[in-house]
Amino acid sequence: MSNHPGLSNTFSSSGEKFEWSKESLKSIKMIISRYPKDRHQSAVMPLLYLAQEQNNNWISIECIEKIAETLNMPKIRVTEVASFYSMYNTRPVGKNLVQICRTSPCWLRGSNKITNTICKETKCDINETSEDNLFTVVEVECLGACSNGPMIQINNDFYEDLDEESTKTILDNIKNNRPNKIGSQKGRRSSENA
Ligand code: FES
CATH class of the missing domain: 1.10.10.1590 (NADH-quinone oxidoreductase subunit E)
Incomplete structure (x- = not known):
């Protein structure tokens, strides 16, 4: 890698x-x-x-x-x-390193929309750090949670089954020091069939 x-x-x-x-x-x-x-x-x-x-x-x-x-x-x-x-x-890097998976399984399930939401909400382009140093945004290849794509990793935590709304909620929670739900945002257990 x-x-x-x-x-x-x-x-x-x-x-x-x-x-x-x-x-x-x-x-x-x-x-x-x-x-x-x-x-x-x-x-x-x-x-x-x-x-x-x-x-x-x-x-x-x-x-x-x-x-x-x-x-x-x-x-x-x-x-x-x-x-x-x-x-x-x-x-x-910023306090929160946001890694967006851009590999085919996540891409087919809408990772582009997640990238756009993240860039808009953090006011960062890819490979940039926000002015308040709260976020650095990068794109990465497969992070190994393909069945639960689209997904991102923020520092050590995975956030899976994302859509634009849940992505925005996660970032808002970080900005406001609120805890986030880690893993699937749609209640999927592990990687079982949706
Ligand atoms: S393709 Fe995104 S986690 Fe594997």
Whole structure:
């Protein structure tokens, strides 16, 4: 899987040194203990995820340097992993990263309408971040919930069986700090037949 189309694979500097928080250091100790002593570099993916969580949802050059130092591995190896997977954000993103699935099953069930609604409601074009930094909108390939399309992912949560109205409700709830219903918006259980 390549990185988000349009999101650069070139990493940027945050301009600040990145240091692990106390909580992250505790987690790192636990993560590293899962691997044999001479295989600690295998922890690179969970450490990237941890760094992203701690660094406002994106991986800076300074995060890469800290992970390389922590796992005693070359920076280029950490960079290779971080630039390969779409779950790592290689540039600053808004508080809510909205990923719209644009692959055929979702497209056939109306993902274009969902994209238009999202762009209108967030006032963002694809690959842009809203002025209030609340949303970044990207299009991605299949997220693996095809039977419940059209669907989107916002940060770690899936929203499925969307139409224009339910999409707008989800975004309105985020804007107003209200909780959202995760998963199918039409009451479908799991991926059972509609
Ligand atoms: S095609 Fe959209 S989740 Fe698979």
